[in-house]
Amino acid sequence: RKEVEQDPGPFNVPEGATVAFNCTYSNSASQSFFWYRQDCRKEPKLLMSVYSSGNEDGRFTAQLNRASQYISLLIRDSKLSDSATYLCVVSNDYKLSFGAGTTVTVRA
Amino acid sequence: EADIYQTPRYLVIGTGKKITLECSQTMGHDKMYWYQQDPGMELHLIHYSYGVNSTEKGDLSSESTVSRIRTEHFPLTLESARPSHTSQYLCASNPRGKSYEQYFGPGTRLTVT
Numbered sequence: 001r002k003e004v005e006q007d008p009g010p011f012n013v014p015e016g017a018t019v020a021f022n023c024t025y026s027n028s029a030s031q032s033f034f035w036y037r038q039d040c041r042k043e044p045k046l047l048m049s050v051y052s053s054g055n056e057d058g059r060f061t062a063q064l065n066r067a068s069q070y071i072s073l074l075i076r077d078s079k080l081s082d083s084a085t086y087l088c089v090v091s092n093d094y095k096l097s098f099g100a101g102t103t104v105t106v107r108a
Numbered sequence: 109e110a111d112i113y114q115t116p117r118y119l120v121i122g123t124g125k126k127i128t129l130e131c132s133q134t135m136g137h138d139k140m141y142w143y144q145q146d147p148g149m150e151l152h153l154i155h156y157s158y159g160v161n162s163t164e165k166g167d168l169s170s171e172s173t174v175s176r177i178r179t180e181h182f183p184l185t186l187e188s189a190r191p192s193h194t195s196q197y198l199c200a201s202n203p204r205g206k207s208y209e210q211y212f213g214p215g216t217r218l219t220v221t
Contacts, residue, residue: 008148034208043198043212044151087151094139094207095167098151 001026004099006088011104013078020074021102023088032091033064033071037084038101044087078106111135114199114213121189122221129184129216131199139207140182143198144168145215151198157182189220 006023013019025033033050048055050062050071061074071088085101112133121127133140138159143151143166153166157176171193172186182201186193196217200210 002150004150032208043214044210045212046209049208089208091208094156095153096208096210098143100148100150 003027003097004088004090006099006102008100009103011102013104013106015078015080015106015108017078017106018074018076019078019104020072021086022070022072023099023102024070025088025090025097026069027090027092028069030090030092034089034091035062035071035073036087036089036098038087039084044098047086075104078104080106080108082106112199112201112211112213114216116216117214118217120219120221123190125189127186127189127218129197129218131182131184131213132180133201133211134180135201135203135211136179137201137211138179138204139202140176141200141210142166142172142174142182142184143200144170145196145198155184191220194218194220
């Protein structure tokens, strides 16, 4: 079983729409959670951390549900520049486990 | 932008050749990593290092080897390339105490014919 599972998408949304997607993780002892962003044929970059209480960074909102072992990301007022693959990442000690990513395409 | 560099960016090479993928960072990070990523798939950790003279194997079995003689340099070597090694190889590093905040190089896209 994969450590991190994501719906690969793609999620095709118009500009200005709200898009949300989840990932699930298998290790209940996982300590920290993050979203990374990876543009086509580029390297991954840290987007934001995910806290149990929920956290926002501009138009992005991340949520963690430890009981159900899932993490969510919501993007409000989508921009063309939000088109990317979003990687769900789980940390145990020093190691990061990456999901395969959810692809979001924002169209004009 | 992160100061982490990889060369070459693209490499097409024949089976049986020895290759070294270079990775350097100028951020003074102790921890460095090598990941392998196929299109549409997750990143798999193949090697990591805590610092100079430290190297460890990651989760994904790999026929490659690494060395860490200098803090800034973490090369990966394949002694005999095979078509199954065709993939994207990403190098990363993180600041002390922030293993979650990994900075990635642009990657080397390797094709073995």
